[in-house]
Amino acid sequence: MAQVSSISNEQSPTAKSIILKISRFNPEHDESSGFMEFNIKYEKWTTVLEAILDVKKHFDHSVAVRYSCRQATCGSCGMIINGKPKLACFTKISELDSNVVTVEPMNNFPVIRDLAVKFEQLFDTHQKIKPYLIRDDTELVSDEKEFLQSPEEVEQYIQFANCIKCGLCNSACPTMATDSSFVGPQALAQAYRYVADSRDKGKDSRLKIIDDSHGIWRCHFAGSCSQVCPKGVDPAMGIQLLRGYMLGFRS
Amino acid sequence: MPKDDHREGIGGMINPRRYGIERVAYLLMRISGLGLLAYFIGHIYETSNILRGKVGWNEFMAMISTTEGHIIMSIVIAMCVFHTVNGVRVMLGHGGVGVGTPARPDYPYDPASQNYRHKIGIYSAMVLAAIAMMYGIAVMFGE
Numbered sequence: 001m002a003q004v005s006s007i008s009n010e011q012s013p014t015a016k017s018i019i020l021k022i023s024r025f026n027p028e029h030d031e032s033s034g035f036m037e038f039n040i041k042y043e044k045w046t047t048v049l050e051a052i053l054d055v056k057k058h059f060d061h062s063v064a065v066r067y068s069c070r071q072a073t074c075g076s077c078g079m080i081i082n083g084k085p086k087l088a089c090f091t092k093i094s095e096l097d098s099n100v101v102t103v104e105p106m107n108n109f110p111v112i113r114d115l116a117v118k119f120e121q122l123f124d125t126h127q128k129i130k131p132y133l134i135r136d137d138t139e140l141v142s143d144e145k146e147f148l149q150s151p152e153e154v155e156q157y158i159q160f161a162n163c164i165k166c167g168l169c170n171s172a173c174p175t176m177a178t179d180s181s182f183v184g185p186q187a188l189a190q191a192y193r194y195v196a197d198s199r200d201k202g203k204d205s206r207l208k209i210i211d212d213s214h215g216i217w218r219c220h221f222a223g224s225c226s227q228v229c230p231k232g233v234d235p236a237m238g239i240q241l242l243r244g245y246m247l248g249f250r251s
Numbered sequence: 252m253p254k255d256d257h258r259e260g261i262g263g264m265i266n267p268r269r270y271g272i273e274r275v276a277y278l279l280m281r282i283s284g285l286g287l288l289a290y291f292i293g294h295i296y297e298t299s300n301i302l303r304g305k306v307g308w309n310e311f312m313a314m315i316s317t318t319e320g321h322i323i324m325s326i327v328i329a330m331c332v333f334h335t336v337n338g339v340r341v342m343l344g345h346g347g348v349g350v351g352t353p354a355r356p357d358y359p360y361d362p363a364s365q366n367y368r369h370k371i372g373i374y375s376a377m378v379l380a381a382i383a384m385m386y387g388i389a390v391m392f393g394e
Contacts (some may be wrong), residue, residue, distance in 0.1 A: 084269055107259045117257070159353045172270065174277060177259035196353070221344050222277035223365050224270040232356025237364035244347035 075166030134202025160193035169225035
C-alpha cells in the first residue's frame with residue numbers, strides 16, 4: 001500500500017520536507033491496516049492536521065480524517081502521532097523533531113475509516129455518569145439569584161470542566177487497552193468534576209455508578225491519561241481525589 | 252474482544268516506552284506482583300517438603316541451594332522490596348495524598364498528579380530494590 005508522492009509546484013524557500021505516513025484502513029474492505037507515505041513540505045508553523053489536509057488536497061482526497069475547529073477546542077482531531085495520542089491541530093510538525101511523521105487512529109476506539117474513530121463508547125460512558133448538575137431546585141424561580149459559589153469552590157472543579165471529550169486520555173490508558181467495559185479516565189474525571197461542584201447534590205448516585213469492578217477500582221494510577229491531555233485536565237488527579245470521596249477521606 | 256475494537260491489548264498495556272517513568276513503574280508493579288504470586292505458590296510447595304521429614308527437607312534444600320536458586324531468590328527480594336515501596340506510593344496516591352490540588356491549569360500543562368513526590372517514590376522503590384538485591388546476593392554468595 002506504500003507510495004511516495006510530493007507536490008511539484010514551488011514552495012516557500014524556508015519550507016522543509018518530511019515523510020508523512022498515514023494509516024489506511026477501511027473495515028468494510030480491508031483485512032488489516034497499512035500505511036501510505038507522502039512527501040510533504042512544511043513550515044515552522046505547519047500542524048499535522050494541515051499536512052494531512054495537504055495530502056487530501058493534492059494527493060488523495062479519500063483519506064478519512066475528522067476535524068472541525070482547528071484550534072484545540074472541539075477535540076475532533078485526536079489521533080496517534082508518532083506513537084502518542086495528540087490533537088493533530090495542536091501538534092506542529094517542527095516540534096516533533098523527526099523526519100518521519102506517522103499518524104494512526106486512536107487506540108481503544110473502533111476505527112470507522114483511516115484516522116476517524118467511533119466515539120459512541122466515550123459518549124455513552126460520559127452520559128452514564130450524569131454530566132449535569134443534579135438538584136431538587138433545578139429551575140430558578142423569578143426574583144431568585146443564581147447558584148452562588150465562592151472562588152475557592154470554583155477552583156475545586158474548574159480544571160476538570162476544561163475537558164473537550166477528545167478521547168486522548170482513553171486512548172493512552174493501559175486499562176482501556178485490555179478492558180472493554182472500563183468506564184475510562186474521561187468519564188471518571190467528569191464524575192469528579194460534578195461531585196466536587198458545590199452546587200451539585202448528585203454525589204451519592206454518581207459514586208454508586210462508578211463503584212463497580214469495571215469502574216473507578218480498575219484505575220491503577222499509571223498517569224498516562226494526564227500526560228496526553230491537551231487541556232491540562234489531569235484525569236489521574238481527578239480519579240484519585242474521587243477515590244477520596246469513595247473511601248471517606250473527603251466529604 | 253471484538254476485532255474492530257482496535258484496542259491495544261496486552262502488548263500496548265505493557266509497552267513502557269511512551270509515557271515516562273510512571274508507566275515503567277506501572278509495568279514493574281505488575282511484573283513484580285505476578286512474580287511474587289509465582290514465588291508464593293513455589294514457597295508453599297517448598298515448605299510442604301517438611302512433611303517428608305528431615306532427610307526430604309535437606310534434599311530439597313540442597314536442590315535449590317544452587318547458583319540459579321540464589322539468583323532467583325535475589326530477584327524475589329528485589330521484586331518484594333519494589334512491590335512494597337511502590338505499593339505504598341500508589342496506595343497514598345489512591346487516597347488522594349501527593350496528587351496535587353485542583354487549580355486552573357497553565358500551559359504547557361504539567362500534570363500535578365505526576366509531580367516530583369511520586370517520581371521520588373518511584374526512583375526510591377527502584378533504588379531500594381537494587382540495594383536489597385545486592386545485599387541478598389552478598390549474603391547468599393558470601394562476602
